[in-house]
Amino acid sequence: MPAGGDDDPRFGFLSAADYATARALLTAAGYAEKAIFEMVGLSADSLPRDGGALLALGEAERGSSLETLILLFLIGAPVEADRARQALQPMDAGEWAEAGLIAVEGNLVRGLVRLVPFRGLWLAHDRPEQKQRADFVMGVGSSTVRLMDVAIRRPVRAMLDLGSGCGTQGLFAARHSDRVVATDTNPRAVQFTHFNAQINDLRKVETIGGDLLEPVADRKFDLVLSNPPFVISPDRRYIYRDGGLPGDGFCRRLIREVPAVLEEGGYCQILCNWAHQRREAWQDRLSGWFEGTGCDAWVMRTETEEVAAYATTWIRQTEPDDPARLGETYERWLEYYDRQGIESISTGIITMRRSSGRSNWIRIDEIPPRILGPCGDDIELGFALRDFLETVGDEAGLLEIRPRVSPVARLHQRLAPAAGVWESEEMELRREQGLAAAARVDQYVAGLVGRCDGRRTLRDLIHELAVALGRDPNEVAGPMLAIVRRLIEQAILLPEGVFG
Ligand SMILES: C[S@@+](CC[C@H](N)C(=O)[O-])C[C@H]1O[C@@H](n2cnc3c(N)ncnc32)[C@H](O)[C@@H]1O
Incomplete structure (x- = not known):
């Protein structure tokens, strides 16, 4: 065996x-x-x-x-x-x-x-025939790759792979970390991670067994990556899938506890599922998870599914093809969601950065429509830009900045034939690499963004636009600054001193 x-x-x-x-x-x-x-x-x-x-x-x-x-x-x-x-x-x-x-x-x-063989590593893990084992150790799944692609890859001293499975996150992060600790509650996962560290000659990877942060309670890390057992269900069957706490309690607990092992300025990135409860705005509930953690947090929602579709997806992955058993499991899962008041479930990527001693910000939005290759740098840039927006203050502060358009931004325009000419139907500003944010704009915003060369202040640019439109610059400034704020948040516009 x-x-x-x-x-x-x-x-x-x-x-x-x-x-x-x-x-x-x-x-x-x-x-x-x-x-x-x-x-x-x-x-x-x-x-x-x-x-x-x-x-x-x-x-x-x-x-x-x-x-x-x-x-x-x-x-x-x-x-x-x-x-x-x-x-x-x-x-x-x-x-x-x-x-x-x-x-x-x-x-x-x-x-x-x-x-x-995967991305330059050899990864040993369980064969699919073992899938029914409670202590099954998974290989590279879509969630594994998603976390790898968003992981912040700056060089760090100490990295933690929490819930390492066969060790993919930790082994990969060893390329930019002086030391890696990989922990898992499943002893077989610890064995696989250890084997994989040795076969890949990554002696800097230490493996420890144990629950959540208990094995590393007295240590600090600059980067924590975790693809935890996030599935929300009544079952406690598979260690890799079922966290063992009601609803989305496992992810919540991880978010509440992880700041204790984060260095100041250190990042933690977690793949997460969260429940949409009846009579509760999910954004409010989620933001409550970060209160008092001493961390800034950026939640990117990737998808939301009705519980029926969610249950079907997960049950199909593990249950043998037996209609009676599939049906019984499905009914049980749906009764559980009903009892818990859960109507739908979201999946997302959460990045937290320890920033204690000041009030923290929380950003909750959708993941951009496309992710074009590794985008850890863009996530770090997103933190820097949000910090900038928090400190630049009100309109007066923003009017004095000299933004420039990101070198990876492009303006896309769709034209439709109209009375013998091509007429603009839609314009979109898009980042063309990494976290490929996109923003619908009109010709006036597009024109203003195009003129952002890092030399002229927003005040001048908005004034020029208002004159061209025959409007009062003070009237144009408010709505335009709200759009500019969002474009900065999306890293399509960059204020001086913040690059990307
Ligand atoms: C979805 S798998 C992810 C494996 C791997 N990190 C990856 O990205 O592919 C979740 C892992 O968390 C581990 N795990 C489950 N409960 C845990 C707990 N309470 N403490 C630590 N690890 C846990 C499981 O054994 C499993 O290896």
């Missing part, structure tokens, strides 16, 4: 030298995303389990170590023992069996874990 937990057989190799040899043999075989893609035309994570993708391999690739490793650790098909031995040379297949990575059954060898 792979990675069995505290009392179960050992998981992992015995020595650093064994890990080094294993790493060398994986590298020599080309067991990496690029080589796998070139060989089978699919990403390592999307290979069909029937091995169909391997049928089209050419003569030279057949029987190669790379093909054998793909069969064992991605597809999960049995492989003849001689072939497996050859692929695992110079190590003894017995060492891989004792490490809990393969099972030798007569003349056949089977992979007991998935070992997935």
Whole structure:
């Protein structure tokens, strides 16, 4: 049994030298995303389990170590023992069996874990056949990737991956962190994270078992990343999914407790689900979660689902395809939501920054329509811009700034034919990378933004516009400044001294 937990057989190799040899043999075989893609035309994570993708391999690739490793650790098909031995040379297949990575059954060898090359890491985790285990350890899911893409990637001294699973967040963050601590309440997850840190030669990653912040209560971090068990349901079945507190209590508790381990100025980013309660504005309820935390907070909502759709999505992921059982689970979940007064559930990304000793701000909005690549820098920029808006004060202060349009902003215009000419139907300012904020504007706002070159004050620009329109500048200033505020918040306009 792979990675069995505290009392179960050992998981992992015995020595650093064994890990080094294993790493060398994986590298020599080309067991990496690029080589796998070139060989089978699919990403390592999307290979069909029937091995169909391997049928089209050419003569030279057949029987190669790379093909054998793909069969064992991605597809999960049995492989003849001689072939497996050859692929695992110079190590003894017995060492891989004792490490809990393969099972030798007569003349056949089977992979007991998935070992997935992902963004330059090898990540061992449970095979899908283990999905019914309460202590199932997941691999890279869509929530994993979402958190990786929004994570703030500035160099830090200490990083915490809370609820590490197989360790993806912490191992990736090791690239910009002096030290990483990965914690998980599931002992099997701790074992997988430890294994993955060793196989990737990331000795700066420390793994600790335990509940929430209890294992690190006496430490401080500059960055905390957590993709927690956020699903809201009556079930307490899977450690990776069910946080064990009523409603959205797990995420709330995490948000309330995490500031205690954050360095001043340190960031915490959490993927979160929250409940929309009957007779309660969800924004009010959510902002209450941050009160007294000593943190500024930015909530980006990604989606909201009615409870029926939410339940269906999650139940389908875990329940076997048995209509009676699916129906019973669905009814139970919906009764629970009804009892709790939950009508719909939102998903979002929460970023908190410890800023004690002053009043804190909370920003709650929708995630921009597109995320174009990693956007941690844009989130940090969003904090700087909101700080700026908090300190610039009233209209008078804002009128004196000399903004410039972001170099990654573009004006998109849609034209429609009208009486023999093209007429502007819609104009939108968009950031074209990272957190790709977008704002509908009219020709006057577009014109003003275009003239923001960092040299002229808003007062001058608004005055010029008002004169062109034959209007009183004092009348134009109020509405225009409200729009400018929003464009600054979206990093489409940048005040002097704040770059992006
Ligand atoms: C959704 S998985 C995320 C795994 C991984 N971090 C990722 O991004 O793919 C949630 C993880 O939180 C862990 N977990 C659940 N309850 C916990 C608790 N009370 N304290 C710490 N970790 C917990 C689970 O074991 C699981 O590994």
